[in-house]
Amino acid sequence: MSFLSQLINGLSVGSIYALIALGYTMVYGIAKMLNFAHGDVIMVGAYTIFTAVSMLGLDYWIAIILSVVFCTVLGIVIEKIAYKPLRKASPLTVLITAIGVSYLLQNIVLLIYGSHQRPFPKIISVKSIKIGENLVISGEAFFTMVITIVIMIILTLFIKNSKTGRAMVAVSEDKGAAELMGINVNRIISITFAIGSGLAAIAGLFFASTYGFIGPYSGAMPGIKAFIAAVLGGIGSIPGAMLGGILLGVVEGLSKAYISTELSDAIVFSILIVILLFKPSGLLGKNVTEKV
Amino acid sequence: MTILETKKLGISFGGLRAVDDFSISIQKGQLYGLIGPNGAGKTTVFNLLTGVYKPTDGSITLDGENITGKSTIEISKAGIARTFQNIRLFKNLSVLDNVKLGLHNRVKYNLLTSIFKVGSYSRKEEEMNKIALELLRVFGLENEAQLPASSLPYGMQRKLEIARALATNPKLLLLDEPAAGMNPNETAELMETIKFVRDEFDMTILLIEHDMRLVAGICEEICVLNFGTVLAKGKTSEVLNDPRVITAYLGE
């Protein structure tokens, strides 16, 4: 019983990681850049809802839509200003710029809202689900899991079947050749960012609802964890991001429960390293060996 | 004297039998051609010979030494050097440094010498420069020595790759489509260079090529691969007139 409920604890954390990792891996896989600011877009999304509901007293639905729209636009703007001029630069240059953007978002929020954590409005209230005597799945966790799976399926279908999705894959493979097919590469990358950031807004909603508080730095740690989850699952693989996120959450939970709360971070990271040593391109990543 | 001998060499990728029952024997100083349709397994043979892939069957003997299953580095030390079908230069390094890397295991000094620039450093570097420049001269690249390799036009890059491979002073030199992307004149020039290298350095050369003029012009013996197996081998002129080779590869 205890094992099951600890497993559920891990799964709930994992599904949050997975949800964040989906947006991360989207940008990561297609624009081939590590958007270290992704976690901060999540934070901005949560603040948008906070502002709309707690400060302006708007309706929940309006707040959520507002947040998605705002983050989508934000994603596009960031891409235009900070990343687009770097199309030809090395990926590391883009990485550092993304870190700059991450600092920028944190500090803007810090200046506007101050440094203290804000209680996040209770938007998602789903009843906990009781299975048997002691087994309880919190409503938020269940809802997060469902949403994560739905988004994963939609994204997979979108990329596999829609014209834009195919164009995204083409862009991720070879930008020049994609251009020769008549694909507007800049537009596709903008769309990718838009989707990634819109997903970040949704992740922000669920993250903040689950834990109840937001601060200017709330996005940093989840961002890193999502990055880890995305890599663990295999770069650019959408089901991989999901799997990586869940696995990370479960390993974290179980090692806290059964090995040591003090050393759980070290344990989680060690397991990550071991997994990557056996699967050097992630759990579901394509193992591309270079043809000689 | 036999320099290279392979016996029943084979490898599979998943279900695909890329090379099967591949046996050849090359004499010292020979210019040997390996031809065959696209995807026949020619490059794979090179990869087997150089240790990039480990053969699932068969054996490779270089100058009497069994090198089957050895690592790329060991094989390089044993005396096989190669060029690549898709050029693999050290793009950000100078032309000269590219060739000096070929000398990596020939002119050596230890780590402490590197770090403290004492002892034999200058002498060894000068020795390397001398050998490398000489090689570059053979290929008409001496004026480009200080340019980054990536700035060379395609044809020169191919030549640089050959010079770099030669710098390792190999017993056997493998060239993978050296004339690809060259026009007939450049190809003719390249043929001269290859012959020159063979004579001057007393080298044994095995080459893959689709340009029949080059193959017919300089190879003494050839081997035709088709679907991973040897279709024909022997004297160049004879093999090229083999009707099976004509239907499978040459056309006309």
Next chain:
Amino acid sequence: MAMLKLENVEVCYGVIKAVKGVSLEVNQGEVVALIGANGAGKTTILHTITGLIPAKSGKIEFNGHNLLKTPAHKIVSMGMAHVPEGRRVFQGLTVLENLKLGAYTIKNKAQISESLERVYQRFPRLKERRNQIAGTLSGGEQQMLAMGRALMSSPKIILMDEPSMGLSPLLVNEIFDIIKEISSSGTTVLLVEQNAKKALSIANRAYVLGTGRITLEGNAQELLNNEAIKKAYLGE
């Protein structure tokens, strides 16, 4: 009237001038060959025409439109296709997916399936391998795929960059036959080739590129018999 027209085009990589004032014309229905030594700038010219590299100065017109101000992806929808150097098929996608991406600019579904049928007809091998991952195809098959992909947009003109490179003699012949067919079905072709003899034998007209400059132009048959050309490019 010329379908494609370059006037005094100059292209630079950083400070290095790779193309130094090139003018050329391609007329409707022609096969025009562009030959020249390694590094002469042939690939650069093609890239400039399709907008992957910006020109420093000069003029490029396609059916009366100024291409210099048109982004690459729009140029494709104007009816131009490019088979790039080194094939550049989408390695991780299947043959069919590659072909469909070739018709990216085409909205009409019926037209797409029609094009697909035509391409399959021309390259039966591609039909046979339609679900194979492109990266695992052999060199010749990848070349066919690159051509088929370009044809998917039913272009008015198709630019080909060394389509015979790395192919076996048998396939080289096949590829040139295909180019002839493509041309006879009404598509204009601008062909860059190292294999000058083959290229000239199927072309109507040809240009010879020295380092960054046109050094000679004329009727393909005449050039084939030109002593200087024979010496410099045909290796005779």
Next chain:
Amino acid sequence: KNESTAKNEFLIGGIGPLTGSAATYGTSVKNAAQLAIDEINENGGVNGMLLKLNFQDDANNPEKAVNAYNTLMDAGMKVLLGTVTSQPCIAVVEESHKDGILQITPSGSAVDCIKYDNAFRICFNDPDQGTASATYIAENLDVKKIGVIYDKSNVYSTGIFEKFKAAAKEKGLEIVSEQAFTDQSNTDFSVQLQNIRESGAELIFIPVYYQEAAYILTQANQAGMSIPFFGCDGLDGIIPQLGDNAQIAEGVMLLTPFAADAQDEKTQKFVKAYKEKYGSIPDQFAADAYDGIYTIAEAIKKAGVTSPDDPDLNQKLIDAMTKIEVKGLTGTMTWDASGEPKKEPKAVKIVNGAYKSMQ
């Protein structure tokens, strides 16, 4: 360059995190210190001098704190109020000791923060809080089995916990479950709470700051746990933090010298002024800083310093510290040479969303 050359302006330097994850604490200190200084200046300053605050960010990093310290010295700082967090404080006290200037840390609670003669503090130190908590629980509450959640990566939290553990053993309390977390994972406590629930603990001791405590309480509530919580001064601020969900904190007990809703006039005035100026309810850090400034003012008065250029200023102020008594928000304080404040911790319980004194 020298900011204090303006006539008779007495420059107080402040150092604390204004950016980074500890930014709230530094911001509270900065705000409250400014508030106190404004009040003092409105009433004519101290001994004819006006006070001025120059507050520098250290991002909770010792190296940056030392840089900040030197910036302040260049600016002509006379007394240092800081640093806010322990780790940087330990590094900075080395420097201020060499310069011999008076340093008062409002909230640096590690023992070593004030290891030199020139350094004093306003808050309680960690060991004292740990011992006091264990003693209080053993003597006043009817529980024997204790579960603990503490921040392994934080000095404050581990400092209190270690002493608590030792004292608890002495007092016959049994720690049935020790649950740690770190700054790498400080939002999800479901596993730790579950572990404690299964250990049969009757009380959960949480020597953590209110930001983490807010997560812990919320999640305990979600999991339907009804075990009482006990915390230290870092927990102060939990009620405003929880906002609309303040009822979650019902029954939480904490040791604290400050309560924002205390009924005395001084506190009410402070809280009102702070809220008006900064829009939020002051926490423990703010109260400590406010008291810190008044302590400095008191020391200046006692030392009879009338000019910032007094050549013996440093020694005079340090000497004065052990002679003054300050009636502050956090209690009435006196200091001895050790630099520790003598004041009584109060145990409070949150009842109906407000602090209620316990014995």
Next chain:
Amino acid sequence: MGAKSEKNKPFPGGIGRFRQKYDNNFLISFGIMIAIFLFCFLMIATGNATRHFKSLLVPAGINIILAISLNLVVGILGELSLGHAGFMSVGAYAGCLFSIYTQELFPIGVRFPLSLLVGGLVAAFFGLVIGVPVLRLKGDYLAIVTLAFGEIIRSVIINLDFTGGAAGLKNIEKHTTYTSVFIIILITLFVILNLINSRHGRAIMAIRDNRIAAESLGVNITYFKLLSFILAAFFAGIAGVLYGHNIGSLTAAQFDYNRSIEILVMVVLGGMGNIKGSIISAILITIIPEMLRGADKYRMLFYSIILIIMMLLNASPRFAEFKRKIRIKNLASALKSKSRQKEEV
């Protein structure tokens, strides 16, 4: 034409042994460092240096060492490492523990250099350990592993007793002076620049440019990858010891991934493989946030904006051209105006 072929000659003007050993890169880097040192020395000697200025010298110097050493892995070997602060922390703890426990054994003149060595060696050992995954992984996968490695170290340090746990190590004697840092920088520069300009350095760069080709020439990939990681870790460890002996205390929190990323920022801003650039950008990244102290609460906002602008400018081809122009123009005009001045006098 004549000029061109002269320029294309392998070694214009013929080269002496000295030039062969010490190329422009080497001389300019050393020149920059010595000029900076002299400038600081003069500032201090003439009493013009503020305390703030002086307190930045050691941190800037430590950052230079960190940036140069990380550049060996990221720029020269071409592998992304997000765990440099991890090596720094192991070195720092090892070296500082050593100097604390041998307080009675050795006089300071021996103990401090020894503790630097101990810190460096222990970090180098960890470099060897992390080198194992390095041999199997590439790109972002490796980045994650190095990041994880850094966080594991941090987590373990927090949980050990002899490291002081969360409270950290205290009472480390403060021996680091800007002169000692300067000397270590010169040693680091000497070793790394020499290495780059040698058989070993070439092999490392060859691996970066084309692993398969390097292997085919008999370059031992394993050895050189490990060598790079070990050397980089060694110097990061030394930097850590210097850091500990400058601040007087150590906690694991100072070495989290943000610190690693800060070092990476210096490397990328300075240019991959560009050692001179690393020196300059390490100084910039150290002083910009400090210079912005006047901006008060907008400090970090400005810092992030400056960081973004610097990266954008750095990557812009127009700016590269501009830099080239002003460099040549400046030199020319400076020379001209100097000679004119002389004439006028």
